[in-house]
Every structure is written in structure tokens, then in C-alpha cells.
Amino acid sequence: MRSAAQFCASAGLTRFRIDEEELAIDVRRSPRPVSTATAVAGDDALGSAHSSNGAATAAERPSTVLKAEFVGIVRLSRPTVAEGTVLGEDRELAYVESLGIRNPVRSGGPGRISAVYVNDGEPVGYGQPLFAIEA
Amino acid sequence: MFQRLLIANRGEIAMRVNRAAHELGIETVAIYSEADRASLHVRDADRAFCVGPGPVARSYLNIPNIISAALISGADAIHPGYGFLAENARFAEICADHGLTFVGPAPETIASMGDKATAKAIMAAAKVPTTPGTDILDSVTDALVAANRLGYPVMLKATAGGGGKGMREVRTPGELEHAFATAQAEAEANFKDGRLYMEKLIERPRHVEVQVIGDRFGNVVHVGERDCSVQKPSHQKLVEEAPAPRLDAKTRARLHDVALSAARAVKYGSAGTLEFLVSGDDVYFMEMNTRIQVEHPVTEMLYGVDLVKEQIRVAAGEKLSFEQERLVPHGHAIECRINAEEASNHFAPAAGTLTDVALPGGFGVRVDSHAYAGLAIPPFYDSLLAKIVTHGASRIEAIDRMDAALGDTWIAGVNTTVGICRTIMRDDAFRHGGVGIDFLPSLMTAAATPT
Numbered sequence: 043m044r045s046a047a048q049f050c051a052s053a054g055l056t057r058f059r060i061d062e063e064e065l066a067i068d069v070r071r072s073p074r075p076v077s078t079a080t081a082v083a084g085d086d087a088l089g090s091a092h093s094s095n096g097a098a099t100a101a102e103r104p105s106t107v108l109k110a111e112f113v114g115i116v117r118l119s120r121p122t123v124a125e126g127t128v129l130g131e132d133r134e135l136a137y138v139e140s141l142g143i144r145n146p147v148r149s150g151g152p153g154r155i156s157a158v159y160v161n162d163g164e165p166v167g168y169g170q171p172l173f174a175i176e177a
Numbered sequence: 178m179f180q181r182l183l184i185a186n187r188g189e190i191a192m193r194v195n196r197a198a199h200e201l202g203i204e205t206v207a208i209y210s211e212a213d214r215a216s217l218h219v220r221d222a223d224r225a226f227c228v229g230p231g232p233v234a235r236s237y238l239n240i241p242n243i244i245s246a247a248l249i250s251g252a253d254a255i256h257p258g259y260g261f262l263a264e265n266a267r268f269a270e271i272c273a274d275h276g277l278t279f280v281g282p283a284p285e286t287i288a289s290m291g292d293k294a295t296a297k298a299i300m301a302a303a304k305v306p307t308t309p310g311t312d313i314l315d316s317v318t319d320a321l322v323a324a325n326r327l328g329y330p331v332m333l334k335a336t337a338g339g340g341g342k343g344m345r346e347v348r349t350p351g352e353l354e355h356a357f358a359t360a361q362a363e364a365e366a367n368f369k370d371g372r373l374y375m376e377k378l379i380e381r382p383r384h385v386e387v388q389v390i391g392d393r394f395g396n397v398v399h400v401g402e403r404d405c406s407v408q409k410p411s412h413q414k415l416v417e418e419a420p421a422p423r424l425d426a427k428t429r430a431r432l433h434d435v436a437l438s439a440a441r442a443v444k445y446g447s448a449g450t451l452e453f454l455v456s457g458d459d460v461y462f463m464e465m466n467t468r469i470q471v472e473h474p475v476t477e478m479l480y481g482v483d484l485v486k487e488q489i490r491v492a493a494g495e496k497l498s499f500e501q502e503r504l505v506p507h508g509h510a511i512e513c514r515i516n517a518e519e520a521s522n523h524f525a526p527a528a529g530t531l532t533d534v535a536l537p538g539g540f541g542v543r544v545d546s547h548a549y550a551g552l553a554i555p556p557f558y559d560s561l562l563a564k565i566v567t568h569g570a571s572r573i574e575a576i577d578r579m580d581a582a583l584g585d586t587w588i589a590g591v592n593t594t595v596g597i598c599r600t601i602m603r604d605d606a607f608r609h610g611g612v613g614i615d616f617l618p619s620l621m622t623a624a625a626t627p628t
Contacts (some may be wrong), residue, residue: 065239087541112241112242112245112246113228113241113242113246114245114249115227115228115245115249139335140241140242140245141241141244141245141248141275165226165249165250167225167226167227167228168227168228168229168230168236168242168248169227169230170227171213
């Protein structure tokens, strides 16, 4: 733990997460804790590699992770969003195509896309992180 | 042969099917719930999809997500294992609608065998002996008339039933009204179908079942019987063995013949099991399970055939790879189900994390298990942790081998059935052989009564 914390400090990371089965170690150096970003913690191995990249910038603002609720193929809606895209209002970011049905994934309001975890046409499982949005 | 098989199950049976598929050169796709993320069946498969949260209705029974996972992964078949969707005729139909082969019998067969009253009628027409009983009972009055005709004691059963739910033993006319109401309510709550029928209660029977397997060309063989009389008070099996001990040759041959004619009557084209009650020389058909069963390894050990591989082969349209004459039993095989349960507390499921796991091995010992140290047991699923199967040249050798194997079994963190299984292996009546389904409940009562 100590060496991991020292590593984080020396590397200038705000967060270092080990998440294996029941064991979850979550280290942060930010004075203000990330609020909703912790909702991601321990959730998906696929998402964790990406979320640690975004954590330094996401640390200042609350962010929400939108996850797939259906097993299917994700299709990014046009115009496609990328990390940094600012949304003025609620809009469809993508849809998950499952058994021929388009299940929309909406931003739920204005905000800034802080991470895009999936590529267009990628198969996704239930609960897989798709986007992170800062309010 | 299939290219890619989705395994719509979890735990040891998902791993069992995964191994069989890999041996056949088939790629595998696992599904899992959020509660099973760290499960071995997820690691063993070539690919895995999370299909929902822990509760079964939203994950392992989530038909749209399971079908979608099969389609996007390019699977051409789905193996349902046992439980969950294994005997869901609608699911089998949906698979077919999406161009996926369901590894099991035709949907119509699943539907007719899944409805106990229909199954019984089909079997009676095929001259398979069935327990004397009734059709659906419309009222308590009907039930009273029927019970008088059959003679007490009788058993009320839910037509959609299973796992002991919606079943009531009735010994006197005075008990019938209350039993009818409670069984109906239980059936309604569990199966959304409160219809009941009645059977004469066969006192202290043995539970003997016959394994059959058929292909799509009309070939059907039996792979002998299994004795599953050691059952918990809830009628769930705990110890199974083959061949059935102290069963006379004539009754054994009759069971095999009856099972074969029953399987032929429904043109059975997969692996399945016909369950019978045996009382003296009398055999009565109970039900047909249209899936691979938990206890199939007992038969595999005895006959040296891989039933799961064969089930996949015939589903892919191949002919049975063995004929009846080639199927010869050798020695004796026994299985003990190691469940996360507290035997002394009515086999209540035990929750927790496995802190230490050491499973037995060695000559004549087979273990099918998904347990490992560190595994958290989710509260949503059945409590089976491991199946220990031993094979011996004789029944007593198989029992002693099981006793030794159980002694080598170390599972810490939760209560298990290792202890009660060991008690059974050392019990004189069990060692003598031929116990009835009242054996384990009596043993538990005796153990709970201070002397």
C-alpha cells in the first residue's frame, strides 16, 4: 500500500486503483474527492484502464458514467462525440442495437464528454461503460 | 459440427460443457451476471458477455440479452446446461427463430414432458406404467372423491411443479382441504399456475432413473440407471449411484425397456432422463427430464462415455457414436453433491466467501467444481459447489473411496454437506444398499434427537 501510494505521488497521479474480486484498493491524492466517479469503481475491468486516464481531469467535477443496459452492438450517433465534446442539452450519443431494436443511450442533459470507452460497431455486454459525462 | 457454442449457464455445469466443446474443437462463449464476474466459467470460455445483474430473472433467464450475445458473437448453438432455461420450450423456439441450434430435444418434447399431467398421459399411452392418479382437479370436492378412489395416503402435486414445490402428502380426508389450499397457493406463487393433480402415494419408494440418449435419426439407447434415493427432506438429491444396488435383474431390465419405449414414443433426440419410483417389483414413471442432469457423471464413470459431448454431437445432427451393445457398465460409481448448506439446519443455504479450498483427487476420483479459495458465493443461485464422483471395482470400494475423498476435502468459509455425506458413506443401511427416499430424512431426525 505504502509503496503504491508513494508511486502515485511520484507519478503525479490522483488515483491508483487495484480491483480484483473482493479486494478493492482505491488511492487518491486529490484534495476534493471525485463524487460520482466512484460509481465506476469496481465495476468493470474494461472500463478501469480508461477511467484512470481520465481521472486527473475528471477529479474536479462530478461525472456520470453511462453504461450499456442491453447486450448488443454499439452504434455512435452522428455527429459523433469525442472526449472534450461539450453538449448544450440532452441528446442521443449512441444506441445499442440488440435483436434488431435500437436502444438509445442519451446524455440526460448538458455536459462535457470526459471519456468515450467504446468504438462504433463494438459488441457490448450488460453494464459495460460507454461514456463518461461531466455536468 | 458447430463452430461456436454459447453456454447459457454458470458454475460447474458451464465449465463441464465448456470442456466438452473445446474437446470437440468448438469455440465457446460464456454468459455471466454481475455477481459472477470472478467465476471460473467466465475465464475458461473463449469469450464472455455480462447479461445482467445478479438476480436470475435479469441475467441467466434474460432471454433477449442471451440471444443477443449469441448473435453478436457469431455462435451457432446454445447449450442450456441444467436449470435456468434448460427446460423452457419457448426459449428453444426462440433459439430456432434466430437460427441458433438449441442443444436439447425439440421444443414440443420439452413442452409436453414439462407438463406433468401431459407427460403422464403420453407415457400411459405408450404402456409405460405410471402412478395411479388423476387429471387436473377442479375443486377440493373432486380431490376428496379422487382420494377415496385411490385410497389414502395420496400426494397432491402441481402440474407445473418441480423441486418439491406445490406438493403435499395427505394421509387422512381431514387433512385434504388445508393441503389443497396451501399446495395451490404455493404452485400459484412459484409457477404462476395453481393447477393440481393427485397421485397415490407410494410409501418409502426408491428413486431410480434411467439415462437415455437419442439422435435425430431415430436411434435411441439407454445408458443404464442411477439410484438417487438419498434425498434431502425437500426431495433434492444429495447422493447418487449406479448401478442401483440390490435391484433384481428382472426389475432392472424392465426399467431399461420401459425407458427406451418411452423415449421412442416421444422420438427423443437428445440426452434425457426418465425418473421412476420403485417399490418392490413395481415401477412407476414419475417424470422425464429433457436435459443433461446434475448427476450425469455417475453414468459417465460407469460406462466410459462422455454424455455431454454426445449430446452436442447429436444436436449438431450427427448419428449416435455408440450402439446399445457397446454400452457395458464396469464396477460402481457414486456421486456426492457438496453444497454450501448447513445440513443440521434443514440444509439452509450458506452464504459467504470460500477462504480455503482443497478438493480431492487420485485414482478413481473425479471432481466437477467451480470452487476456489476467494470465491464469494452470491445469494442468487443454487448452492452446489462441487460434485465428487468415485469409481470402484465394487460398490463397497466406491463407497470407501468416497469416504477417503471426502476426508481429503477441505472447504473453509461456509458450511458444506461434506460432513453429512461422510456420515452417509459410513451408515450401515446405506452400505447395505437399497435404501428408500425416507433414508436421509430419518437419518437427519435421528441425528437431531438427543439420545
